[in-house]
Amino acid sequence: MSDEKLMSKKKPAFPVNAKLDAYLGKYSRKIEIPIFYEDLLRFSGSIAVEDREGNDTLWVRVYYSEFEREEIDLSLKKVYSILHSDGSERILDYLNIDAIDYCTFGNSKPFRIKVRNILNDNYTHFYVKKTDASRVYGLELEHMLSPYNLNFLVYKDTLIEEHIAGIPGDEFIKENLPKCTESQKAQLAKEFVKFNERCMIRLLGDMRSYNYVIVPVHDFDHVVYRIRAIDFDQQCFEGKFKVYLPQFFKENNAMVDLVTKKLQNYSVEQYKIEERSIVAKRILSSGNRIKRLVNIAKTDTISIPDNVARLQSELYEFTHDVEFKKCKKMGQVLATALEFVKRNYEDVSMKQIMEKRF
Structure with a gap:
């Protein structure tokens, strides 16, 4: 059976209702963040991201005006601190936003943020997506029913997901x-x-x-x-x-x-x-x-x-x-x-x- 027949052509996004929103708050998944998915859509240009062999990865590296980039970088550093640390600003001076990539393929159209520690050049990623109830249920079930814990945040229409390495x-x-x-x-x-x-x-x-x-x-x-x-x-x-x-x-x-x-x-x-x-x-x-x-x-x-x-x-x-x-x-x-x-x-x-x- 082909995938085209197996899968629906496009899945709609479903809103997070009041009960699910309250659940997220109870279990510390709902935390105020300083930037929204829509803010990242204001990029002024992009170039294709290729893999080591020169093939198109379906991701594009996006660029912002100088004024907006400074504000966006600071906000993304704060998001990283909230997601991976205690949310304080004391680590921000040691972080750099190396790249912001946008995926043009699939339903979620996420942004992938590359964050580097400038003291030792270690880096990691996190993702900024539009909130969808299906995705929230999926992340929570994965956290509870799989062998792996998952770290994510939801605030209004924006979902922040940690990178899963592999x-x-x-x-x-x-x-x-x-x-x-x-x-x-x-x-x-x-x-x-x-x-x-x-x-x-x-x-x-x-x-x-x-x-x-x-x-x-x-x-x-x-x-x-x-x-x-x-x-x-x-x-x-x-x-x-x-x-x-x-x-x-x-x-x-x-x-x-x-x-x-x-x-x-x-x-x-x-x-x-x-x-x-x-x-x-x-x-x-x-x-x-x-x-x-x-x-x-x-x-x-x-x-x-x-x-x-x-x-x-x-x-x-x-x-x-x-x-x-x-x-x-x-x-x-x-x-x-x-x-x-x-x-x-x-x-x-x-x-x-x-x-x-x-």
Whole structure:
């Protein structure tokens, strides 16, 4: 199936409602910042950003008038301090805004800010985007249900996201995968199975290879690979169930081939069970925080009725859980999916306890 048929042509942005806004305030995600996304759109010129081989990256480096650039640089330094430090201005003299890049591809059209410490030349990035409720739900769910914490800020119509370091999946598949040892390929296959399962459970869609990164982690005498999502625009929007399974995108064919060649069916099922159990434990340990978020999502509008109807129908066919048939909102579909995973984990755990007892 082609991606054009699998994905909708364009996903609309959904506003952050009052309940979600209050949630963000409660958990220190809503903090006043000195610059808005719209301010960065006032650039006076740009040039294309190319990769090491001279290919167009679909990013452009933007420029501002001298007066505006001074004000924008100062504001972006303050944003960095709020995002990564205590928000004070004492570190601003040691920071420099090396580049402001604008992406012309995709829904979010983000700005990428490169910040350098002038004392030691260490640098990092952060992103400035338009606020979208889907993206906010996606970031929060990633923070609570994945192995990774995420740092982001929301203020009115502007979203600030920290940079997630790693090798872009498409670049890794092209440049790094052919050089991996057979053992590393088997480990990557295992990680892709777990990533595939995790995206499906929390309904994170469109994980084509350029929407995730692969992170090499050195562990004693070998390298372990982890896969991290970096794009959360397609959280709980699409109606086609396959959109939430990275295995069905042609850009991931090389990873799917690894799974087929390196893992037996029994191992694949075992890794799926492991990931479902880990996610269930995270749901339980997140307590009231995830309950609050999901309850807000259940009454929010984050998709269109046709998508909700199709997804709840396809999930019923997949799980045979009649609760999916009752869903009228996409947040209700999400809540039912998470409850299904949690309930199955608790049922298995109780069965094991009873077997040991008797």
